[in-house]
Amino acid sequence: MNRNELARIAQAMVAKGRGILAADESTGTIKKRFDKIGLESTEENRRAYRELLFTAPGCAEHISGVIMYDETLRQATRSGERFADLQSRLGIVPGIKVDAGTKPLPNFPGEVVTEGLDGLAGRLKEYHGLGARFAKWRAVIDIGAGIPTGTCIESNAELLARYAALCQEAEIVPIVEPEVLMDGAHSLERCEEVTSAVLTEVFDRLYAHRVYLEGIVLKPNMVVSGQKNATRAGPQQVAEATVRTLKRHVPSAVPGIAFLSGGQSEAEATLHLDLMNRIGGLPWALSFSYGRALQQTALTTWGGRAENVAAGQREFLKRAKLNGLAATGRYDSGLEKQAA
Numbered sequence: 361m362n363r364n365e366l367a368r369i370a371q372a373m374v375a376k377g378r379g380i381l382a383a384d385e386s387t388g389t390i391k392k393r394f395d396k397i398g399l400e401s402t403e404e405n406r407r408a409y410r411e412l413l414f415t416a417p418g419c420a421e422h423i424s425g426v427i428m429y430d431e432t433l434r435q436a437t438r439s440g441e442r443f444a445d446l447q448s449r450l451g452i453v454p455g456i457k458v459d460a461g462t463k464p465l466p467n468f469p470g471e472v473v474t475e476g477l478d479g480l481a482g483r484l485k486e487y488h489g490l491g492a493r494f495a496k497w498r499a500v501i502d503i504g505a506g507i508p509t510g511t512c513i514e515s516n517a518e519l520l521a522r523y524a525a526l527c528q529e530a531e532i533v534p535i536v537e538p539e540v541l542m543d544g545a546h547s548l549e550r551c552e553e554v555t556s557a558v559l560t561e562v563f564d565r566l567y568a569h570r571v572y573l574e575g576i577v578l579k580p581n582m583v584v585s586g587q588k589n590a591t592r593a594g595p596q597q598v599a600e601a602t603v604r605t606l607k608r609h610v611p612s613a614v615p616g617i618a619f620l621s622g623g624q625s626e627a628e629a630t631l632h633l634d635l636m637n638r639i640g641g642l643p644w645a646l647s648f649s650y651g652r653a654l655q656q657t658a659l660t661t662w663g664g665r666a667e668n669v670a671a672g673q674r675e676f677l678k679r680a681k682l683n684g685l686a687a688t689g690r691y692d693s694g695l696e697k698q699a700a
């Protein structure tokens with residue numbers, strides 16, 4: 361394992377004013393997104409949509425890395441340049457989702473565990489050959505009556521750590537993603553409590569598996585109230601609770617934290633990130649690794665029509681730029697009104 365190389369890649373992924381585009385929707389998930397715009401999920405439509413995002417002019421200014429799905433990593437632009445080659449040429453680090461999704465955790469109703477370790481070492485080797493320099497594995501923790509249990513948290517944390525160790529062995533930076541879902545009616549305090557327990561366990565297992573912390577990127581949820589909570593905490597409260605929780609549980613050896621958006625609106629996800637960076641005095645970079653919060657408007661503006669590609673790209677670039685500003689605490693919500 362080349363530790364210097366891992367640290368170099370991880371730092372590039374969270375470089376100042378830049379963040380990660382999560383475009384790694386599985387075939388099932390992208391179908392759901394396309395259903396909303398009435399577009400059939402064919403391999404060509406998926407390719408065309410990813411080409412729209414990856415070729416958005418100047419996107420490298422604010423996008424440091426792209427997470428792709430297996431199919432996407434093997435695809436190319438219409439002119440025949442492989443997506444991973446295009447990204448590398450632009451100074452964007454190509455990444456790959458390597459987990460195989462979640463399955464119910466036996467004996468623990470309502471809880472899930474992430475699959476994908478079988479054969480992972482071999483797949484990582486192949487992905488490295490295809491140009492991927494970082495990977496992603498998402499663990500999912502739900503909050504509800506009597507959950508999460510310790511068993512669910514421990515199982516998921518152990519898997520994240522084994523995945524991370526395998527990645528580093530293959531000279532691939534692991535994005536370690538323990539997502540505490542924002543579905544449900546729970547309070548911000550409850551989210552803070554669960555996120556704290558999850559992060560404690562994750563870093564315990566990363567330590568036990570001798571994972572090199574300088575060579576990972578953490579992708580956590582923000583500490584927010586559940587979406588079904590009638591009295592949701594405001595943005596400043598979210599920012600303070602999230603920073604407090606991360607300071608308590610994330611070692612300063614970790615170069616950067618890139619949040620998932622998890623169902624927050626585009627503007628909400630940007631504002632939260634900005635407020636956190638304004639708090640300042642943080643030992644790690646605080647950036648973004650958004651899926652929906654970077655793509656929502658771009659996808660609907662495109663609508664699957666060739667004549668809307670440029671307009672879709674402008675919407676994507678607007679979100680990339682505003683989140684780039686938020687990653688340095690220089691966003692202004694007034695910018696939302698400006699045309700893309």
Ligand code: 13P
Binds near residue numbers: 537650
């Ligand atoms: P969202 O930002 O839409 O939550 O997606 C990020 C991601 O990669 C989830 O695994």
